[in-house]
Each structure stands twice: as structure tokens, then as C-alpha cells.
Amino acid sequence: MKIFIVDDDPLARLVTTNSLEEQGFTMIELEDGQACLGRVEEQPDIIILDVEMDGLDGIATCRALRQDGHERPHVLFISSHDDMETRLAAYDAGGNDFLVKPFMPDELTRKIRQAIGQLELRDSLASRADMAQTVAFSAMSSMGEMGAVLEFMRKSFLALSPRELAQEIFNTLGGYGLQGAVEIRSPDHAPLHFSSQGSVAPLESAILEYARNLPRIVQSAERMVINYPLVTLLIPQLPQADPDRVGRLRDHLAIVAEAAEARLQALGTENLRLAQAEAIVQAVTQLSVTLEEIEKRQQEQRLQAQAALIAHLHEMEDAFVRLGLSSEQEHSLIRMARAAMEDQSASQAGQETLEIRLREVVRALNRAIQGKAVRQ
Missing domain, CATH: 3.40.50.2300 (Response regulator)
Known part of the structure; x- marks a missing residue:
């Protein structure tokens, strides 16, 4: 070097x-x-x-x-x-x-090492950038400046992350023969900086942080800043020799920034819905496990209760001999005991009906999670 x-x-x-x-x-x-x-x-x-x-x-x-x-x-x-x-x-x-x-010497050395990394990255991208710019200008000639905006709006809805959205912005800028940098903000993470040249220079980051507090559109000399709540777009070099084109670019890029803002809001909503869906899946899974445990325990309790009633009935019949009860008294006590057993069975049948309904609810939730139609 x-x-x-x-x-x-x-x-x-x-x-x-x-x-x-x-x-x-x-x-x-x-x-x-x-x-x-x-x-x-x-x-x-x-x-x-x-x-x-x-x-x-x-x-x-x-x-x-x-x-x-x-x-x-x-x-x-x-x-x-x-x-x-x-x-x-x-x-x-x-x-x-x-x-x-x-x-400090170490601070200067770190800056130089960063510069070397950026130079190496820029050199590796140079040939691809030239080819991309040629293709972009060719595309621009066929669909016009507004066509590039419409193409960005179409592709932006396919972006699944801030980085992908920033790349679509830079593709559009390249079609206009421009370079730039963008800051993307979110309540969930620190502001993200991206540059059409690959790595973001420290000075570029400082300018983006300063520019986010400027009005919606600020144009000064060759530089233009477009601000939205979640997006700051910085264009450092405008074609000053063609004021009419600069005016059109300002309008087009404002639409691009607004579309990027809308996509970021949609991404935030989609991420929230995905988190809610994941929470529902976890809740349904836990509900299924809990219901199986309840059914198992209730089955064990029913068997134990039934065995205990039968044992008590046999003990009662054995005790009749010692108590010297009449036949009518014995039959009366037995009828009472059997009535208690039938009441117990009826109660258990009601619980089984409730368990069946709960299982149907769990199955319906699982079908909804898997995207299947739920039919009554």
C-alpha cells in the first residue's frame, strides 16, 4: 500500500x-x-x-x-x-x-486497516459494478425513469429484511446512475447503515446520523437527503448540469423512500404476526400435552374409585350376616350403594364428554395452524 x-x-x-x-x-x-x-x-x-x-x-x-x-x-x-x-x-x-x-497510534492504525479493507472490497466489486451499471442504463432506456420506481415498488414487497430492501434501493439508484447510503431504523434494533459502494465509511455513518434529524427533503448543492420515520436516504452526488432531471429524481426518489417506509412497516407487522403465531403453536402444543396428562390421571382415578366402590359393596354384603339385618333392610342398603355407584358413573360420563369436547377444540386448533379448513 x-x-x-x-x-x-x-x-x-x-x-x-x-x-x-x-x-x-x-x-x-x-x-x-x-x-x-x-x-x-x-x-x-x-x-x-x-x-x-x-x-x-x-x-x-x-x-x-x-x-x-x-x-x-x-x-x-x-x-x-x-x-x-x-x-x-x-x-x-x-x-x-x-x-x-x-x-493515538493505535487509532490511526485501525483507520488504515479499515481503509485497506474498503479498498479491497471496492476493487473486487469494480468490474461487477461496471457491468451492473451498463445493464441498469439499458433497462432504464426501455422502461423510463418512472418505470424504475414501479419496478422498485414491485420488488420491495419481496424483500424479507432491511438488507434486502436496501439492496433494492441501491439497484434503483444504479439505474439512475447514482450512488447513495441509507439508514433503516426499527424499535427492535439499533439503526442499520448500508451503502451502495458495499462497506459504509465512518464519515458516511456520521452524516446519516446527522441527516435523520433534518426535514423530509433537503437538497444542498450536489447532496440530497430524504427522510421518513424509518428511512433516511442520502444521495451525495446529483447531476447538477441537468436541473430538470434533478427535479424529476427528487420526486422519484421520494416515492422510493416512501415505498421503502411502507415495506418496513409491513415487515414489522409480519414479524409481530409470526411471533404471535409461534406463541399460539406453543400454547396449543402445551394444551395437548396437558389434556393427555389430565385424561390419564382421570382414567386412573375412575378405575380406583370403581374398584373401591365394588370392594365396599362386597364388604357391606359380608357385614349383613353379622349385623342380623332383615332381607328388606339388606336390599335397601344395597340399592342405596348401587345408586351411589350409578351417580359416580354418570359424573364420570359427564367428565368424559367434556374431555371429548376439549380434544375436538385442540384438533380444530391444530388444523387451523396447519392451514386446513375447519368444518363444523
Whole structure:
């Protein structure tokens, strides 16, 4: 990896170089923005760029790099100012990340490692992105700009997760020749950030977090933000040379963001229904197990009660001999005992009827869960 270290302070350049000297990078120190522009044809992979410099400052240097078509170098801004205005200026100029002075060597190393990962991912996606853009422009020519919106609305209802929905948004942006980033919010998890370039740069995340508090649609220079309660869509580079097209894009992308909002609300409802259905399935399963246990215990109790009544009846008949009762008295007592047994049997029959009805209810619930029609 070739790294440009651009700072008009020699001591600051020395500190940065010392922080990275054991990492095996090729480092080139440059004293100002003009020197950086003069050697950019050497194709640096990473440019560590001080914001505040005499002459051509870091913001102007980065903007000039991007305007000249040098999109690949990962620009890491360093500054002693940590305000949102400076970060927005760095982002608008085409920066990828931001580091506040003074910083620890480990923090700089971590930023560089993140930059390397993003460069590798960007390089691997470059050829596929070019092909996808060609296909997208071809599709756009056949169905028109509004057709892309209608296509997004159709495909968005097939998205089953925030990530899939974000990818459909980026497919639509690609059809318009745009790039962007999106933040998706939910009460169930922290905000999720996605970028059409693959990995989300730290500076991009900071801008999304700031943009969520802006009005519904905000357009400033090349940048546009569209806000809905669950979605923030950030478009960093609009085609300023064609104001009419920018106006149409604003309208189209507002519809895209609104459709994404509707899909996210539907996903939330679907997830809630799935959770409720799962709870019902668990409850029915537990009810079935409990009913089987009740039936088993009641059957055991019925058999025990019946055996006890029969034993008592036999004991009563044996006791008649010792008690010296008349035949009429014996028959009367036996009739009373048998009547008690019949009452017990009738009570058990009523319980069995109730158990049968409960089993029918459980079977009906199982048929409903399995999606079968329940017929009375």
C-alpha cells in the first residue's frame, strides 16, 4: 500500500510516519495540497490529508482530486476541529473518513486497516459494478425513469429484511446512475447503515446520523437527503448540469423512500404476526400435552374409585350376616350403594364428554395452524 501523508507541519508528518513505520507501507510525505496534486499520478492507495493547511487546504485538495477523476484513493482527513460543519465539508469534498487530532497510534492504525479493507472490497466489486451499471442504463432506456420506481415498488414487497430492501434501493439508484447510503431504523434494533459502494465509511455513518434529524427533503448543492420515520436516504452526488432531471429524481426518489417506509412497516407487522403465531403453536402444543396428562390421571382415578366402590359393596354384603339385618333392610342398603355407584358413573360420563369436547377444540386448533379448513 502506498500512502501519501499531506501536512504543512513537519512534526505532524513525523508523528504520523512513526505511527505507521512498522506496518510495511510505502509512505510519501508532502508539505501541502499542491504537492499532493502534483504527485497524484503515482497512484496512492491512501491519502492522509490535513484539513487546515496554508495555501491549498485539505478540503480544496480533496475536491480537486475527485474532480480530476481520482476516485480510488481513500482519503482520511485529520483535523483539530471535531464539529459537524467540518465533517460535512470533508464528506462533500469526497472524503472517506475523519480523525481528530491529537490521536493515538493505535487509532490511526485501525483507520488504515479499515481503509485497506474498503479498498479491497471496492476493487473486487469494480468490474461487477461496471457491468451492473451498463445493464441498469439499458433497462432504464426501455422502461423510463418512472418505470424504475414501479419496478422498485414491485420488488420491495419481496424483500424479507432491511438488507434486502436496501439492496433494492441501491439497484434503483444504479439505474439512475447514482450512488447513495441509507439508514433503516426499527424499535427492535439499533439503526442499520448500508451503502451502495458495499462497506459504509465512518464519515458516511456520521452524516446519516446527522441527516435523520433534518426535514423530509433537503437538497444542498450536489447532496440530497430524504427522510421518513424509518428511512433516511442520502444521495451525495446529483447531476447538477441537468436541473430538470434533478427535479424529476427528487420526486422519484421520494416515492422510493416512501415505498421503502411502507415495506418496513409491513415487515414489522409480519414479524409481530409470526411471533404471535409461534406463541399460539406453543400454547396449543402445551394444551395437548396437558389434556393427555389430565385424561390419564382421570382414567386412573375412575378405575380406583370403581374398584373401591365394588370392594365396599362386597364388604357391606359380608357385614349383613353379622349385623342380623332383615332381607328388606339388606336390599335397601344395597340399592342405596348401587345408586351411589350409578351417580359416580354418570359424573364420570359427564367428565368424559367434556374431555371429548376439549380434544375436538385442540384438533380444530391444530388444523387451523396447519392451514386446513375447519368444518363444523
